[in-house]
Amino acid sequence: DADVTQTPRNRITKTGKRIMLECSQTKGHDRMYWYRQDPGLGLRLIYYSFDVKDINKGEISDGYSVSRQAQAKFSLSLESAIPNQTALYFCATSDRTRDWSNQPQHFGDGTRLSIL
């Protein structure tokens, strides 16, 4: 089984709908992240969470919200989807150590979201 699992893997929906993307991990990591990937733009950080009570906005949080239901679960919501939110979304985790900056992130396989 994958260490970082994202559901669904693919989703097509209509403008204005509410959508939730879910991420669960079995790595026991404290830190979780949500990114979106667009061609030619790399990955951009939407939200990140250091633990269940600590959630922070990334560089492109407008139009998104998150919930950290447990250490192992971090969900991303689009309250009212719009077409320019069509993208590939990734969840990632990393471990808590003394120097957080040098810890690699571990990624799920992504959710491909299309908004018509």
Next chain:
Amino acid sequence: AQSVTQLGSHVSVSEGALVLLRCNYSSSVPPYLFWYVQYPNQGLQLLLKYTTGATLVKGINGFEAEFKKSETSFHLTKPSAHMSDAAEYFCAVSGVDAGGTSYGKLTFGQGTILTVHP
């Protein structure tokens, strides 16, 4: 704040040829640098990372990268390309935010798609 620029959105090489993927970074503090690879329909996998110490870093699948502070570069190389190396490669930097706090956030480059021809 930090940023990453990958030179060349597409690189094409022949099987057996040298692979060179370029990455330049900008950081106000000594950076931590990463290369990730993304195969089709998969998430990103860590190839290698530079934190401190030796500037030549060896990773998985025969890849290596050299940290050159004077050139603010962290180019990825592999002496002999294999068909299985075809993928998209991302360079990333982890540093500090505007307040000087390290949170382990990664800033990614735009990605380079590597094509390997028989």
